[in-house]
Amino acid sequence: MKYFHNLKYIFFALSVAVFTSCDIDEFLNPVPDTAISADSYFQTDADVLSGIIGIYDALQGVNENTESNNSDFNRGVQFEYLLTEHRSDNTRSATLEGSRADFHRYVTDANSIQSEDYYQSMYEIIFRANSVINYVAAADASNIAKYTAEAKFLRAYAYFNLVRLYGSDDDTIGSVPLVTSVVASNEVELLFTRAPKSKVYEQIVEDLQEAVSTLDNSYKARASRGAAQGLLAKVYLSQPSPNASGAKSLCEAIIAEATFSLEGNFSDVFYNELNNEVMFVIRYDFGNENESQGFSSEFTSFNRQGRQDGLNIVNPNLIAAFVANGGNRTAVSYTAFGDDADLPVPQAAEVAKFLPDGSDVTTDSSLPTYGTLPRDAGNDWIVLRYADVLLMHVEATLGVSGATSTSDSNALSSFNAVRNRAGLANDADGSITQEELLLERRVELAFENQRFFDLLRFGVADTVLQNHSAEDNDEDISVYPSYNARKLLLPIPSREINLSKGLLNQNPGY
């Protein structure tokens, strides 16, 4: 009985111990033992580095060959040609079947799976970048600045794509939600309020400036100073009030530093990976379905290798531009098969810049072959290359002068360098107009998802695309009556609007 008598003291002592040792916050929000959360993950420098690599993983996108389900699979850049090239006058889908065939006809609606996926993919990059920036303190002190700058470069890249595709110029509508910190899913005001376009551009510029001043040129497949300079130059030229002189000095800095140079052979730009010309690429591994890309196979049609009947099929009016101004770029850029191979201007030609390993499209024009694993292609995606910077240098020089043409000797030497590499003579009259520059960019950077943004930046998108879709345009084989100026913006995906519970508004015309 004596024990029982003491027992109440033992209970008392135990309860005191329990109460004093219990940190209420940790007790109610325990860090799980069996799952990894962001809070517990970032402990060492290696963890932060793997977080950085995780952002590149989001950037790379998921090959469609891994998972046939269409919805929300973070395809990212592997769908980008639909949202850009297809919506310019460059390319189209071979058939009218499925929502991928909506883009080139300007009938994409807010339920488009591809647009929704791309939108989400870009925010996936942004959220992963925000997460790394938030937990970067766990890294070695000497690496903190570098890691932060790298994450910010990638965040800027994603916002730059989003703001150009979805962002309205009209501040009462807004551009895209601007999220620059780790947010919880209940912070709906922050997640679903579209910031003014100028605000988003301010953030992009700030992030890229940090990348320019912090990074070096060690990598081509990871953020580098050169890539940040080049991307920032393009941002300066694209923003609502362009900063042409800023873009010009950035291009001049890249040219003067001579880290990058034009490949002598145009084909090597695409088939000699990590060559001297590329400045920022997204890498893929051939044959590894988790690290490969699917777009190379989607670009085939005559002997189709992809899941569709052929995407990014070249429009006749682009081929006409190649015939007149392509030089030796023509044969590298596209090929035609069967009856089309004999036409001076093929009606249906296929992109040849990203043929999968083992392809042979030249031996027999009626039987092209594409190697063993075309759907797991390893061709890198080129985000930025030196020729683009040289032509941006001309564009910035034109912008600074404010005139309709320029005879500036530095601009001419940049322009002629690109022409000469293509086997073409120097510019004939020694004066470059905006039209000449736009044409040069069109053939040099065809199928690299630049044309649509170029048209926007040069302020001629509506005129060119109106003409492209018009009934009396005999250079093109199709008519797209659904086109109007509102189609220059994609709709905000319905899924986002539904998740926002009515907070997000829609773009005009959708």
Added chain:
Amino acid sequence: MKQKLNTFKNITTIVLSVFALIFVVSCEEAFEFDLPETGSIADATLPSANFSTAPNPENFKIIKFTNASSEATNYVWDFGENGVVCDTTTVNGVHGVIVCGDESTSTEIDVSFVKFNAGEGDYQVTLTALDANNASGVQTQTVEVRDVFVPINPIVINGNMEVGFTPSWNIEAFTDGTKTPPNTSSDGSPIDYDEVDTGSKTKGMKFAASTSNPANAGSRRYAYQALTVSPTTVDRTVKYIVEYQYAIKVAASAGSNITVQILDGHFNDGKDALAASVLTTSVASELLGKGVFTTVKKEFTSNASGLISIWIFGDTDQDAYIDNVKVYPKP
């Protein structure tokens, strides 16, 4: 029996009462606590009106309005008292002819053709954007209608007469005549095409006695060149200048001349060109001597098609020369 009837009466009464009760109660009572708007979410995204404008490339008075409103389904445009809504139709097989009505409002999404007949000026245009709840947004913009017309400046091929006249100055065929163009000559004007005086003579075009005798139609030579200029329309008169330099030998008999005409249309056969209606004729007949060039400018109004041609011939018994033929918009 009486009793039975009474029972039946009662049952009927009861049944009817119950039915009546259900009718009265069912709607009122069943939803007593549910207001009609229960569960609906207020519309947080209200319509906002906005639009952009672009002038028609062929007629500055016609403006294209593109809707940029958001969150709206219905639209009301008001173009004010000066603007009328037009549309394109097919007239006599010609597509895309713009026909204007007298309406100054529209409920279309975009209005591609609105004509401001008063011409240059600032006009107030109002767009009201409505959604299905009849919530609305309104925007009024001042539309600046300005004439920024720049007439086509045609290029006269080989206007300086420096190279052979085929294919620049010959006509394709000539029924009852010769399609051979006039002679080339090294005795042209000392003035270059860009009006710089070179000090020494350049090449020119020559009409010799044998190639410019009206009495010998079969060997009379003509210079012909087709041009395209900006057409004159109901809304705009476009004036051009034809300019050239000529010289005729002093020994030529009085009345000798070179004639420059602007013809209405393009022609394949010289016979049709001779019969064509003429927009302007310039006869140059001063006999100042070989090498002494006189500049002549003659104004004309372009035709409705914009297709014109230059037609040059001589009527002279001594050599006559012509050089530096130009056609340009009247400054």
